[in-house]
Amino acid sequence: MEAFAELVAEGTVGIVGASNHWIWRVERARRLATAAGLPGYEVLQYHHSYLRMRTDMPSLRSVDGNLGVVSGDHLSYLRETPDLALVAYSPLLGGAYVRSDKPLDPEHDHPGTPARLAALREVAADTGATLNQVVLAWLIGAEVPVIPLVGASSVAQLNESLAAVDLELTVEQRTKLDAAT
Structure with a gap:
């Protein structure tokens, strides 16, 4: 953390995060x-998506499970620690x-x-949005807000992702998505 503090002090790093x-x-x-008076993590980056x-x-990084995926522990911690931001990588599951x-x-x-996919398809049909847009809107508007890190291989994909910012899911739509298990 001392090395990060030096980088923050010299202006090379704006905020410190972990993944x-x-x-x-x-x-x-x-x-x-x-305790040391140093800047701490302000951003956490994990794999997170609707599915x-x-x-x-066990995973490549740990025999105890996949530590790179958002779980209930992460969401609970972030809910109680509002000064942390969550960045989600691969929110669109590589096009899946x-x-x-x-x-x-x-x-x-x-x-x-299957239940979550069915709910996602229903909400997409209700809103007239794409599945990807609903996933991104679900992340952005969550109780624990998420900053989705998306990639695009075309202008059309970029525009589709950007349009998700304007998609506001209703309470009923969000409840349908959240309740699917």
């Missing part, structure tokens, strides 16, 4: 930084929501996925 750490490690680092991945399966040639990862193969 893909266990929440207990994030909290420990923030506590140590505060949920299993986090209990809209492209039949991009299947979901095996970590999405669980009983909750």
